[in-house]
Amino acid sequence: MRLTTKGRYAVTAMLDLALHEGQGPISLADISSRQQISLSYLEQLFAKLRRNDLVKSVRGPGGGYQLSRNKADIVVVQVIDAVNESVDATGCNSKGDCHGGEVCLTHHLWCDLSEQIHGFLSGISLADLVARKDVQQASQRLDKAHLRSVDIERIVATG
Amino acid sequence: MRLTTKGRYAVTAMLDLALHEGQGPISLADISSRQQISLSYLEQLFAKLRRNDLVKSVRGPGGGYQLSRNKADIVVVQVIDAVNESVDATGCNSKGDCHGGEVCLTHHLWCDLSEQIHGFLSGISLADLVARKDVQQASQRLDKAHLRSVDIERIVATG
DNA sequence: TATATAGTTGACTAAATTGGTCGGCTAATA
DNA sequence: TATTAGCCGACCAATTTAGTCAACTATATA
Numbered sequence: 454m455r456l457t458t459k460g461r462y463a464v465t466a467m468l469d470l471a472l473h474e475g476q477g478p479i480s481l482a483d484i485s486s487r488q489q490i491s492l493s494y495l496e497q498l499f500a501k502l503r504r505n506d507l508v509k510s511v512r513g514p515g516g517g518y519q520l521s522r523n524k525a526d527i528v529v530v531q532v533i534d535a536v537n538e539s540v541d542a543t544g545c546n547s548k549g550d551c552h553g554g555e556v557c558l559t560h561h562l563w564c565d566l567s568e569q570i571h572g573f574l575s576g577i578s579l580a581d582l583v584a585r586k587d588v589q590q591a592s593q594r595l596d597k598a599h600l601r602s603v604d605i606e607r608i609v610a611t612g
Numbered sequence: 613m614r615l616t617t618k619g620r621y622a623v624t625a626m627l628d629l630a631l632h633e634g635q636g637p638i639s640l641a642d643i644s645s646r647q648q649i650s651l652s653y654l655e656q657l658f659a660k661l662r663r664n665d666l667v668k669s670v671r672g673p674g675g676g677y678q679l680s681r682n683k684a685d686i687v688v689v690q691v692i693d694a695v696n697e698s699v700d701a702t703g704c705n706s707k708g709d710c711h712g713g714e715v716c717l718t719h720h721l722w723c724d725l726s727e728q729i730h731g732f733l734s735g736i737s738l739a740d741l742v743a744r745k746d747v748q749q750a751s752q753r754l755d756k757a758h759l760r761s762v763d764i765e766r767i768v769a770t771g
Numbered sequence: 772t773a774t775a776t777a778g779t780t781g782a783c784t785a786a787a788t789t790g791g792t793c794g795g796c797t798a799a800t801a
Numbered sequence: 802t803a804t805t806a807g808c809c810g811a812c813c814a815a816t817t818t819a820g821t822c823a824a825c826t827a828t829a830t831a
Contacts, residue, residue: 455614456701465718513828514776542615559624561746569732587720672799673805
């Protein structure tokens with residue numbers, strides 16, 4: 454089991470989409486600047502999210518990504534799974550063949566732990582996160598900073 | 613956060629010690645043969661376990677390792693911590709500076725998850741594991757196989 | 772229709788971590 | 802004094818992470 458920036462970035466990016474729902478497609482460039490995630494890395498992650506049918510893409514100018522279904526119907530563990538980060542804590546992927554075909558001494562412990570984690574992360578939808586006060590506050594901060602940087606770019610571009 | 617063989621091996625080895633408590637020092641060679649863990653790797657892990665005061669060592673023939681305190685007073689999360697596998701799921705080690713000095717969008721989510729995992733693993737002592745039926749069954753299996761292999765070695769050695 | 776935007780794909784990479792191996796050392800005991 | 806067993810540090814192959822880069826395709830708009 455591992456939970457690294459890969460899974461965290463994916464959840465953060467999906468939450469960014471959920472927060473800006475109804476504003477049309479959101480470009481990866483926007484997410485990249487708001488959430489400080491490398492654009493190229495986001496591309497990799499979104500390729501997997503799309504393959505897992507969690508987002509749909511719109512090409513061309515004004516394009517971007519949107520959630521493929523209601524934010525209440527996408528749950529954190531699905532996002533983490535989609536980018537290949539397993540939440541399984543066993544060494545045998547819960548198959549029970551960790552010690553020469555049989556279960557190892559601690560197999561059931563790791564099974565129980567996996568269940569705990571899976572249960573926790575499958576009980577939290579993007580809609581749940583959007584509703585949280587701490588998320589709303591952080592989101593406002595990030596959006597403001599993003600708008601400022603867009604302004605600066607415009608000023609630089611137009612002289 | 614990651615939970616790999618490193619942490620699992622450490623817990624398994626500590627549980628092996630707990631199961632054979634009262635039989636004097638247990639050598640890493642015994643643990644290695646019973647639990648199918650590389651001896652040299654066990655040495656690395658036990659260096660850390662000893663530094664963290666979870667085991668004490670006895671040198672010389674008949675030597676080995678013993679738990680440094682009662683098995684009811686050693687808890688799974690301590691073992692995992694000792695071998696440097698963090699159970700923290702945040703990207704900032706719970707410091708809250710994950711997004712340029714401030715918390716990132718998903719900081720609190722990972723904090724909550726960390727708390728879940730930590731709570732779960734700190735509620736399970738080695739004594740709890742020893743008392744479990746699935747552990748006892750697996751342990752009997754492994755001990756029998758170990759005795760057989762010891763017999764074979766003796767037969768080979770004596771001709 | 773040209774052009775800019777934005778997604779798609781694939782090849783590549785530096786750095787870190789994992790799961791070890793190997794050799795030599797030291798302490799204790801029989 | 803030989804053997805056992807822990808101690809220690811150097812080294813290593815394989816994998817994963819967190820990217821970069823370049824080329825391509827689809828689409829909207831000027």
